[in-house]
Amino acid sequence: MATIEIHGLSKRFDDITAVDGLSFTAREGAVTGFLGPNGAGKSTTLRMLLGLVTPSGGTATIDGNRYTELDAPFRRVGAMLETDAFHPGRRARDHLRILATAADLPSKRVDAVLEEVGLADAGHRRVKGFSLGMRQRLGLASALLGDPTVLILDEPANGLDPDGVRWLRQLVRTFADRGGTVLFSSHVLAEVAQTVDDVVIITAGRLVAQSSLANLASRSRPGVRVRTPQVAALHEALTKRSIRAQLVADDALVALDSTPETLGLVAAGIGAVIYEMTREHFNLEEMYLELTATAGALR
Amino acid sequence: MRTLISAELLKLRTTRAFWAYVASIVVFVPISVALSITVANEQNPLTTSDGIRGVFSAASSGLLMAVLLGITMSAGEFRNNTATPTFLITPDRTRVMAAKVAAGGILGLVLAAVSAVLTVAVATPWLQARNVDVDLLSADVITPIAGALVALALGVIFGIGIGGLIPNQTIAITIIVVWSSIIETFLTGFVPEVGRWLPTGAASALGGTWTSEGGLLTFWAAALVLTAYCSSAAAAGTFVIARRDIT
Numbered sequence: 412m413a414t415i416e417i418h419g420l421s422k423r424f425d426d427i428t429a430v431d432g433l434s435f436t437a438r439e440g441a442v443t444g445f446l447g448p449n450g451a452g453k454s455t456t457l458r459m460l461l462g463l464v465t466p467s468g469g470t471a472t473i474d475g476n477r478y479t480e481l482d483a484p485f486r487r488v489g490a491m492l493e494t495d496a497f498h499p500g501r502r503a504r505d506h507l508r509i510l511a512t513a514a515d516l517p518s519k520r521v522d523a524v525l526e527e528v529g530l531a532d533a534g535h536r537r538v539k540g541f542s543l544g545m546r547q548r549l550g551l552a553s554a555l556l557g558d559p560t561v562l563i564l565d566e567p568a569n570g571l572d573p574d575g576v577r578w579l580r581q582l583v584r585t586f587a588d589r590g591g592t593v594l595f596s597s598h599v600l601a602e603v604a605q606t607v608d609d610v611v612i613i614t615a616g617r618l619v620a621q622s623s624l625a626n627l628a629s630r631s632r633p634g635v636r637v638r639t640p641q642v643a644a645l646h647e648a649l650t651k652r653s654i655r656a657q658l659v660a661d662d663a664l665v666a667l668d669s670t671p672e673t674l675g676l677v678a679a680g681i682g683a684v685i686y687e688m689t690r691e692h693f694n695l696e697e698m699y700l701e702l703t704a705t706a707g708a709l710r
Numbered sequence: 711m712r713t714l715i716s717a718e719l720l721k722l723r724t725t726r727a728f729w730a731y732v733a734s735i736v737v738f739v740p741i742s743v744a745l746s747i748t749v750a751n752e753q754n755p756l757t758t759s760d761g762i763r764g765v766f767s768a769a770s771s772g773l774l775m776a777v778l779l780g781i782t783m784s785a786g787e788f789r790n791n792t793a794t795p796t797f798l799i800t801p802d803r804t805r806v807m808a809a810k811v812a813a814g815g816i817l818g819l820v821l822a823a824v825s826a827v828l829t830v831a832v833a834t835p836w837l838q839a840r841n842v843d844v845d846l847l848s849a850d851v852i853t854p855i856a857g858a859l860v861a862l863a864l865g866v867i868f869g870i871g872i873g874g875l876i877p878n879q880t881i882a883i884t885i886i887v888v889w890s891s892i893i894e895t896f897l898t899g900f901v902p903e904v905g906r907w908l909p910t911g912a913a914s915a916l917g918g919t920w921t922s923e924g925g926l927l928t929f930w931a932a933a934l935v936l937t938a939y940c941s942s943a944a945a946a947g948t949f950v951i952a953r954r955d956i957t
Contacts, residue, residue: 505724513717
């Protein structure tokens with residue numbers, strides 16, 4: 412059982428800062444979704460945690476130890492980072508046999524994980540002929556080989572069909588319910604919303620939010636969408652009254668924590684014409700988009 | 711360390727590309743024997759010591775392919791992204807490189823032994839048919855075969871080092887092929903006093919590939935020079951890989 416701790420982690424590549432003073436924790440017995448748009452620094456963070464990329468600053472530890480300091484790390488931490496970390500001409504089973512040999516694991520683990528990810532019948536096939544979903548399963552098999560207590564997955568749902576996604580959800584859920592620690596990244600909140608306990612949201616290498624999913628959901632508020640040709644004037648009038656609003660189109664905005672009645676009054680006050688007004692539930696996905704967009708714009 | 715060496719050897723055995731390299735090395739041997747026997751004439755007769763050495767130098771004819779095979783052992787990990795799982799299992803990258811060097815040395819010795827057996831099997835009856843008596847225990851046979859064992863083992867290790875320095879496999883292979891077949895051939899041909907100190911020149915002295923008057927290094931000097939090249943390449947390749955970000 413283990414806790415992942417990221418503290419003040421930074422990485423600069425030549426002229427870009429990929430990760431910028433990032434801190435968060437992933438607790439044991441929970442699935443932590445690591446979210447952010449493409450290029451937010453998720454993969455770089457996971458690679459620093461796994462000792463593949465050297466941080467420019469800060470620390471990333473598993474139960475207080477750096478990955479590279481762990482004794483037999485493969486037996487404690489399983490990771491899947493790429494969908495194509497295989498020699499295309501090698502048979503799936505041979506790929507796992509090599510890992511098992513290097514990690515000094517019994518070869519019966521190879522058959523066990525092939526079975527577990529549903530590739531028992533494809534083990535003799537060369538990876539070249541595998542679909543993206545099968546490669547993901549083989550990557551997961553590699554991660555599970557050492558029977559670890561920590562699972563770190565980078566975009567594991569990419570390329571999986573709906574059945575595969577459901578299977579993956581059950582797998583990580585069971586893993587966490589047995590006391591394991593799961594950290595997995597995604598750029599789509601919807602993909603993880605049904606699976607995760609906690610979320611860590613980053614953008615442009617910085618932490619935007621860390622909270623439990625339940626807490627994040629409770630922060631989602633109702634809003635009102637207004638379509639008007641005087642969208643800028645209405646936005647200004649709402650801001651004066653401390654009503655938060657977001658431009659969503661050339662002629663539309665969404666006012667948060669507000670009601671159609673209030674919006675109507677404010678619009679009438681400035682003589683704005685309203686073409687359309689609808690109540691909107693400001694859902695988790697929009698909240699995620701708003702969080703990542705605002706923080707990105709601040710930079 | 712033994713498990714890591716086994717894993718490296720297993721990596722080799724489980725791809726078809728490896729067996730294609732082995733096949734090409736094996737095919738080079740009889741071709742090389744045939745060439746040196748058929749080009750023999752009054753000026754370069756087979757009956758001399760140099761003539762016999764020339765024929766048995768076929769045992770090291772797979773040297774360039776052995777170097778390229780070494781490159782695929784290290785640069786190939788980046789080409790196929792297998793560097794990620796490899797270094798996840800063994801975060802100490804120096805140990806991984808040490809295992810590659812050990813596995814590469816074993817591989818080079820096996821390739822040289824196979825080449826040597828094949829050379830003897832093809833050359834001996836052929837020479838006898840030409841009425842050339844060969845004493846298989848003479849220095850003219852033993853020296854090029856011993857040279858092949860040293861050269862191929864060092865050659866694979868040299869390739870591993872180069873592949874670590876230049877992780878782009880295609881570029882690394884191109885550089886080595888161009889260097890050894892064009893630049894070094896030119897230098898050894900026109901400036902032999904420089905050429906004999908270069909890797910291919912030293913390997914030729916070991917294998918007995920050529921016996922020009924330009925003067926190659928002696929066997930032991932050549933073995934030392936080649937060891938120096940190959941350990942520098944392996945050390946530099948390991949240094950670079952140990953510090954690289956695996957992205």
